[in-house]
Amino acid sequence: MAAHADIVELLRQVTGEDEGWAATVTPSTRIDTDLFIDSLEIVDLSARMREAYGIDLAAYIGGLDLQGLIDLTVGDLAELTA
Numbered sequence: 001m002a003a004h005a006d007i008v009e010l011l012r013q014v015t016g017e018d019e020g021w022a023a024t025v026t027p028s029t030r031i032d033t034d035l036f037i038d039s040l041e042i043v044d045l046s047a048r049m050r051e052a053y054g055i056d057l058a059a060y061i062g063g064l065d066l067q068g069l070i071d072l073t074v075g076d077l078a079e080l081t082a
Contacts, residue, residue: 007078010052011035014044027075053081 004027012022015037031037037045046057060080061069 004074004078006052007074007081010045010048011037011074014041014048025074027073027078029074030070031072031074031077032070049077049080055080 008022008025011017011025012019015021015035025035029035031042042061043058046061049055049057057077057080061072064072
C-alpha cells in the first residue's frame with residue numbers, strides 16, 4: 001500500500017504545487033471539493049498511479065456516482081494501492 005505521503009507527492013506533481021501545499025493535505029482531504037483537481041490533472045494522476053502501482057484510477061473514477069466523486073479523498077486513493 002502506498003503511504004499517504006506518496007499519494008500526496010503524486011498530487012503535488014500533477015498540480016504543480018509546492019511542498020508547503022503538500023503539508024496541508026490530509027487523508028480526509030477531498031480530491032474534488034478541497035483540492036479542485038481538474039480533469040486534465042486526473043488524467044495525469046491516473047497515468048502516474050498506473051505506472052507506480054498498476055492502478056487504473058480512470059476506470060475506478062468512471063465507476064463512481066456523483067456523490068462518490070464528490071466524496072473521494074486522498075485516503076481513498078492510498079487505499080486503492082493496497
